[in-house]
Amino acid sequence: MTLPFFANPDAAGNQLPIAMAHRGFSLEGLENSKAAFRAAVDLGYRYLETDVHTTSDGVLLLFHDDTLERVTDGRGKVSELTAAEVARVNIGGREPVPTFDELVPELPGIRLNLDVKDWSSVNSTAAAIERHRVHDRVLVTSFSDRRRRAVLKLLSRPVAASAGVTSIALFTCLGPLLPGPAFRWLMRRVLSGVHALQVPARRGGIEVVTPGFVRRAHGLGLAVHVWTINDPAEMRRLLDLGVDGLVTDRGDLLKEILVERGGWPPGPPA
Template sequence: MNRAPDRRPHPWFAGHPPRVLAHRGLVTDSDASHGVVENSFAAVAAANAAGALYVESDCHLTADGVVVLFHDDDLSRVTGDPRKVADVSSRELGDLMADRGGLITLAQALEAFPTVRFNLDVKAPAAAEPVGRLVAAHGARVLLTSFSDARRRAALRAASRAGTQPPATSAGTATIARLLLSVAVGARGWTRRILRDVDAVQVPERRGAIRIVSRRMLAAAHRNGVEVHVWTVNDEADMRRLLALGVDGIVTDRADVALRTIATG
């Protein structure tokens, strides 16, 4: 990728793309048959063992103020318990996750997997400040994001206050909407201003009938030193097609498949 000459890449992006981002870790069919679920300690460990350098995960805050890796705001889909993450203690959640691969907190993830670069989606407003403080000492290997630009910026501010190397960041929904409009009308100066405070754009290939990832959009991002990562891509043929198009990263539930696909060209 040709980065803008006046833009220095964040350490999170060390090494050349394409990048494989293990979506909520890695849960193989065999692991799933033994009860392992996404965003568990076992899932992160499996992604690491498979050779994934990047793990994409999600951050919520428990009732006792612990940041945990968990996607949904309630426990029903993963554990069958209808309560909100915010309404249970970390101990209660640990008990529920004990036979599902084990609960993993953000602090544990950063300590237990020192070579992993984390892509963290701040899911809850209350989690933004605690997430920022926790990742402050690990800014070189963390990318912070959120669908809410306000939430990701709050986490970034907290990290910057407490650390020396700010985390990388990717665009929220409002920023992406402005980007797509600026690309559609060919407003290069506007595109540059939209992308000046982000390092990556992480998007689905399409949203309904709307195509998001295109050669034109990729060119605009790359011209401004910004990578494009596409989620959630699990089919090998789709991986190859998107990589041929020029995307910089694949967010996938099957990091093992994506790593093999890239290795075999």
């Protein structure tokens, strides 16, 4: 948690919980659009969660799905379309699909949590980070541990990273079962190069984020970020557990709670 990405101090230099806007902030469903990202920044968010896919001609898009149908007025698989073809469609019929190259210069100082959605985006994600020299401003994650590691191997400098599904499942299931020393020995190897565990609060009836989960993560120097939390009572509960960050669609509600708790960062992003 010592990498620059995680630094989120108050005026006295104390670390604050990280508030992360999930695909930006849009109550109209304009997820992963420039309008949603700008709206989150206008609220005061320093961290944006987003997803990346790559077009057939190698352009890195900030887009969640592998196809256009759900959120745009277009059709087709992103990886089979050119950037020019994607540029002709709009999110919610209103907002163009943004590229990494467009967004990064427009939002200087903002930190991006990048979920690498497919193997075709491994090279393009690494190349974009290198091109813009934003190693301190990104966290690379993926449901696939192999895909995340593949991106990291292509980078000239370390970046923050979150574990994939398999590693998190091992951490969650083995934590209560193994003796502490054995668990820590194993997890240091499984989670090599990982700095955060980004997890749901619960999954399939299993309570993932428990006091023990948070304690074990912190014992290994790992941050705990919980997604996607939109209920104020759940936000308060998780913050009381000591999690290090929350990912939310309701940036407005999370900001209100953090302000009332003295946990909202002062001033504009660095």
